[in-house]
Amino acid sequence: MLSSHLLVCCHFDIHSMQMDSRQLKDCDIQALLEGDNSDEDIICDNSDDDPDYVLQEFQNNEDSESENEDMDQTVITNNIPANLAGASKSRNRLQQPDPRALWNEVDAIPTLDVFNDISGVTDDFQLDVNSSVLDLFSYFVDNELIDMFKQQTNLYARQKLRKMRSSESLTVKSRMNEWKTVTLVEIKNFLAIIFHQSISQRPQLIDHWSKDPTVASNYCPNVMSRNRFLLILSNFHLNDNYLFKKRGEPGHDPLHKVRPLIDNIQRRFQQAYLPGEKITIDEGMCAFRGRLQFKQYMPQKPNKYGIKLYMLSEADSGYVWNFSVFCGQSNVVINIVTNLLGSLSGAGRTLYTDRFYTSPELARELEKIGTALVGTVMKNRRGLPREWKNLILQKGEQIFRRSENLLAICWKDKRPVYMLSTRHTAQMITYQTKRGTEKTKPACVLDYNQNKAGVDLTDQLMSYGVFDHKTVKWGKKLTFHCLLMSVVNACILHNKVKGKKMSVTQFMKLLCTELPICEGDSPRQGSCGGQLGRLSTGNHFLEKNSNPSRKDKNTENVQSLLC
Structure with a gap:
């Protein structure tokens, strides 16, 4: 006669197998009841001497009593010989916990491991104490990248004009009628105005060219005319739209519009500098409230809506060494962290993370x-x-x-x-x-x-200058955000190379002074980096206008000799 333990185990095993989709046949059940009862391994005793039962006390994957009961049942069925438990192999097999x-x-x-890697400015970053602010910025955004901005902007403008003419939507008053091929100098002047508007905020974009003394600015009118700036801004592009693969097609890239810039500055960030022993990973936010598939909401951030970036920064300086844009892909933390670490792994560094990542x-x-x-x-x-x-x-x-x-x-x-x-x-x-x-x-x-505040320090430095004017084009928002990230990294390297502490705002002021006037360029007349070029030389006197276009009975028309 079978022992009571065997009857209990067999009864449980038959019941569990009946619940499984792969049920036993009648002959199999008969063979089970008439099997050999001399095997002591089939007896399950949940005592303290059973090592399998003791290990279950350290299994931390169960959060309820029902789950614990399921684990106890798994222990019971696992002690039955292999020929008795074939109906539910994957579900009833005991998974041994990691010691x-x-x-x-x-x-x-x-x-x-102890930290054994070099840190600081690399040999590839061939700049010294005599390098200017423009030299530091040009390492990340060089002439080759700016030339790509020029080519893609002109390409998009031609495509846009062709489309408007074919659809007969190009009106007489349209600003696109005034389009002329943009030059390398104009792209540099355009970027200089973007940086100036980031540190000199106005209620509206066109207020930077306003003659109202309460909001008037001398910088933007002397670098580029308002209409020309708005025309370049509306056509500013980084990649060919005709090469974009739609969602579901092979090779689809949600970041197609900004991919050339992201790949370039990611590579430059890593080539210029190696962070020290202590690094941090956290999320950053590029503010954007328009329509976008991968727009995120983060209530703890100052900008609650926008494009989320995973950023790896040096803990003490805030230098951004690597980043990735979250565009709706899988949110597996281990993959995110290991991809951001890249070549920094294996050198004994210490990573500081918040509760979202740590496990x-x-x-x-x-x-x-x-x-x-x-x-x-x-x-x-x-x-x-x-x-x-x-x-x-x-x-x-x-x-x-x-x-x-x-x-x-x-x-x-x-x-x-x-x-x-x-x-x-x-x-x-x-x-x-x-x-x-x-x-x-x-x-x-x-x-x-x-x-812990490496990425938070980066966000703080970037908040001092941000292009905050509204736009429905997320690609432009992310582009200007990445350019500002390059400015912050250039400022950090400036302080490390020269041993000085310059604020990001002061760095951007100097950049706005040097960027429009580059050697070999011919900027627009009056472009002198924030000074009034038209009034900077000679003496200005008034004389009577001999041929006035409009006379006033009470006043005489006068004009400057140099104007």
């Missing part, structure tokens, strides 16, 4: 490629210690668990703070605040607070 996921209360010093899985993947991770984490992340779910701590108290090099800390400040680190121990450090009081915090929390 590295076992948490303990013994602290230890992590054994990770035990990411920490172990980065450990494999020689990169440490420090960051805040959500308490319900898969793989964290189970006791964190209903943890109650007093202010200043902490609890930690360790799994080899991975440290998990819960520390109570005003509210619980959950941290993961592969670079720290659970040591508490006492420090003195600015007010002279002493406070105690975990070492990983102090380190995180000092180095």
Whole structure:
């Protein structure tokens, strides 16, 4: 007669197999009931001596009692011989937990690679203390890229004119009737005006050319006429629209409109500079409220609607080393982080992330490629210690668990703070605040607070000058955002190369002075980088106009000798 344990196991196995789509035949069930009962492995005893049962206490993927019951059933069916469990192999097989996921209360010093890479300005960035502001900016946006702007703008204008003429929508008063082929000098002057408008805001775009003394500006009228600027702005383009692949077609690229600029400055960012040991990854936002498939909403950002960028920056300077634009693709965090790291992995760097990225899985993947991770984490992340779910701590108290090099800390400040680190121990450090009081915090929390703001620093620097005029063309918004990112990186390198601290606003002022007047160019008469070129030489006197076009009885028409 079969033992009670065997009857229970067989009854459960038959019931579970009947639930499966691949049911057993009657002959198979009879063979099961008449099988050999001498095998002791089929007896399931959920005691503390059973190693499979003990391992289940450390399996952190279940969040409810029902899921725990399913796991217990999986243990039972897994102990049945292979010939009895063929109906549900993939579902009922016990998945052994990773031993590295076992948490303990013994602290230890992590054994990770020490930073062994070079950092700073590379040899490819052949600029020195004598280099001008324009030289630094031209490294990222060189004449070859500006020439591409010119060619694509002229191409788009010709295509637009052809389309308007064929559809008979080109009216007499249309500004496109005045279109002339744009030159390299005009593109540089156009970019200079864009940068000037970024640091000198006006209520409307045309107010930069207004004669109203309350909003008048001398810079823009002396660099380019208003109509010419608006004409170039409406036709400004970076890529041929006829080469765009529609959604669903092979080779479709959502960023086709800005792809040449993104690829160019990404390569230049990485060639010019290597960040130090501490780097950060976070999201940036290019403000845009128009219609766009991959427009994002981020309530924590100053600009809540726009195009989201994943950015990797140096922690202390904010230099953007790499970035990618989120355009609706898969949001797998590990892929995002490893793609941004690129060649920086394997050098012993430490990556600081926020709770959106941090997880035990990411920490172990980065450990494999020689990169440490420090960051805040959500308490319900898969793989964290189970006791964190209903943890109650007093202010200043902490609890930690360790799994080899991975440290998990819960520390109570005003509210619980959950941290993961592969670079720290659970040591508490006492420090003195600015007010002279002493406070105690975990070492990983102090380190995180000092180095977490790399991308936030970049956003802050970019907020000092932004082309904030409305447009329905998302490609232009993202283009000017990337150009501004290049200006910020050029300013950071300027401060590192020359050992000076220049603000981004001052850097852009000098750039607006130097960009319109380049060697070998012939800027428009009066273009002198913000000075009034027409009035900068000679003396201006008034004389009576001998041939006035319009006479006034009360006044005489007078004009300057030089005007």
